[in-house]
Amino acid sequence: MAASSSRRSVVKAIGLCSGVAAASTLGALYWMRARDKPAALPRFALAHGAEVTCLPPDATARQRELQVAAWLAFATLAPSAQGRLLTALESLLDSLEARLHPLGVDLLEESPEQIARHEAPWLLPIWTAARTIARRCFVAGDHSLVVLVGGVATPLPAAHARFDPFDTTSEDPKLRLARFLCWPISAAVRVKLGTDPARALRERCGAPASKLALVIDGSAQTVDAGAIQRDTRERMQALKERLSRLVRPKCKDCESIDEVVSALARGLPAAPALDWLELGEGEALAVPRLRAVSERDAFLRELEELSIPIVAHLG
Amino acid sequence: MTQRSVRNMALAAGFLPCALGFFSACGGDSKSSEDGSDSATASDGSGGSGASDGSNGSGGSHGNTTTTGSTGGPDDLSGTWDVIVSAADGEAVTSTVTLSPTQLGVTGELEVLALITDDIIDIAFEGESIRATREAAGDMDLGVLPLPLAGALWFAGVPDLNNGCHHRLDESELRLECTDDISTPSEFPELENADLTAERTEARNSIFGDLGGRWRVTAQALDCSVLFEANNIDVDCARADSDSGTISITVDNGRITGSTSGGLEFTAQRR
Numbered sequence: 182m183a184a185s186s187s188r189r190s191v192v193k194a195i196g197l198c199s200g201v202a203a204a205s206t207l208g209a210l211y212w213m214r215a216r217d218k219p220a221a222l223p224r225f226a227l228a229h230g231a232e233v234t235c236l237p238p239d240a241t242a243r244q245r246e247l248q249v250a251a252w253l254a255f256a257t258l259a260p261s262a263q264g265r266l267l268t269a270l271e272s273l274l275d276s277l278e279a280r281l282h283p284l285g286v287d288l289l290e291e292s293p294e295q296i297a298r299h300e301a302p303w304l305l306p307i308w309t310a311a312r313t314i315a316r317r318c319f320v321a322g323d324h325s326l327v328v329l330v331g332g333v334a335t336p337l338p339a340a341h342a343r344f345d346p347f348d349t350t351s352e353d354p355k356l357r358l359a360r361f362l363c364w365p366i367s368a369a370v371r372v373k374l375g376t377d378p379a380r381a382l383r384e385r386c387g388a389p390a391s392k393l394a395l396v397i398d399g400s401a402q403t404v405d406a407g408a409i410q411r412d413t414r415e416r417m418q419a420l421k422e423r424l425s426r427l428v429r430p431k432c433k434d435c436e437s438i439d440e441v442v443s444a445l446a447r448g449l450p451a452a453p454a455l456d457w458l459e460l461g462e463g464e465a466l467a468v469p470r471l472r473a474v475s476e477r478d479a480f481l482r483e484l485e486e487l488s489i490p491i492v493a494h495l496g
Numbered sequence: 497m498t499q500r501s502v503r504n505m506a507l508a509a510g511f512l513p514c515a516l517g518f519f520s521a522c523g524g525d526s527k528s529s530e531d532g533s534d535s536a537t538a539s540d541g542s543g544g545s546g547a548s549d550g551s552n553g554s555g556g557s558h559g560n561t562t563t564t565g566s567t568g569g570p571d572d573l574s575g576t577w578d579v580i581v582s583a584a585d586g587e588a589v590t591s592t593v594t595l596s597p598t599q600l601g602v603t604g605e606l607e608v609l610a611l612i613t614d615d616i617i618d619i620a621f622e623g624e625s626i627r628a629t630r631e632a633a634g635d636m637d638l639g640v641l642p643l644p645l646a647g648a649l650w651f652a653g654v655p656d657l658n659n660g661c662h663h664r665l666d667e668s669e670l671r672l673e674c675t676d677d678i679s680t681p682s683e684f685p686e687l688e689n690a691d692l693t694a695e696r697t698e699a700r701n702s703i704f705g706d707l708g709g710r711w712r713v714t715a716q717a718l719d720c721s722v723l724f725e726a727n728n729i730d731v732d733c734a735r736a737d738s739d740s741g742t743i744s745i746t747v748d749n750g751r752i753t754g755s756t757s758g759g760l761e762f763t764a765q766r767r
Binding site: 301304306308309313319322323354357358361364471472473475476 | 762
């Protein structure tokens, strides 16, 4: 049982790293740029009742979710953190390739499990926020309420009540629950970014103790892979080629990895990354970590310490 | 040690307020994350209605008093809680937990219902059930925890009530001894032949009453320090064959927040 659990953790962590790296690798290849004008707000609705739920996304929607999540996570990272992630991935691949080869011998000091364990504390909260903010539906555990995110290709059902996740003035229990469910959206703040503060903000996102998870600026929204340093793109290109050759074992525990890698192999998401988000010139969306959702003052204080001016909520 | 192991042993110790839905909070390796499915993931935007087996939305009733001294008043953790938990693959899973002195219900990825009286606790999950029979009453103050966990209880699977676990909790010690296999939800640790001891080594003020203070938890190849202080719980575990791990939990103004040193996070909000 323990060994099985450990294997699951390892393959998931590897999948996490692989997904983020693969997305960014593909960024170097596709160089997609925004052409679409961001849609007008609001694009949110809620429904409540005895048995409301989120329908499983179709393959295309699921693929886009993963692409968007991986892109936003990698684009958030400071160059040093991107380099650290790539180094970890290169080590993981060295080890995995050696283990998978019939004549290979894994001579690395650290096992894949150890590598994944070292990287998870700083990377997992970022990946969690990225995966969640890319969703189009959020449901309460008892299926009493859902929040839907509309888009250009996914209009909101007319029967559903419109919902402003950024309006914190209402204490209506349903609205309060709706805001809680879509936490990376409702708890995010729009900030003004200069060059130096942007760098500091990205570096802070990679600190395990930080309240910050994501920084989504104009280049992230427009899926501009050109914002990534050239040598990083070259490392990503090499990794992408190795990842594409990696034989992924068929097993229940590996489905998640396979899904991520397969989705990302099809390229970066079309811009804008978040079609409900409209940013002004020099603006970015700062998204807290899950555990910081209830620590809003501390989250805002961290932005203040970095001299990041908060523009406003998005609503 | 793995984060799962840290969480599992903390759960086994009965120290974490699992009754509050930390069943799922502690379940980073949940079934959903294993198979990649997620009922809460995005739909194509047209979703909003569909079949659901969600049940057990009620809670908060205050029936029988318990033997623990907890009264289930408004100042404790009784109520309905929405819980969001991150998993090792980055999925954030939601659950709803209803808690009162007479009932604990979890709906979402994990479905659990426990009906509580003075002498019997019936727990149903995943098509199975466990019955806890009280062997001795306890007068321990568990503070904001409205569940009758103090005293001595015999947990056994139904219908075979001969195999199970002895649980005994007082102000100074917790003992958990499992004589044979006992079914637990898949997100829970296997308790087969478990033998766990927790000793309270110092007292501190805590919203968890007589649990307040530092506890040393030991089991096979496991050594943990669990500190209940003010509105915080801090767990620090080491295991012989692996890395150490920590869990931090804060209860504050209708919210519960926590994280592990491995990057897992959770938050809960009272409805």
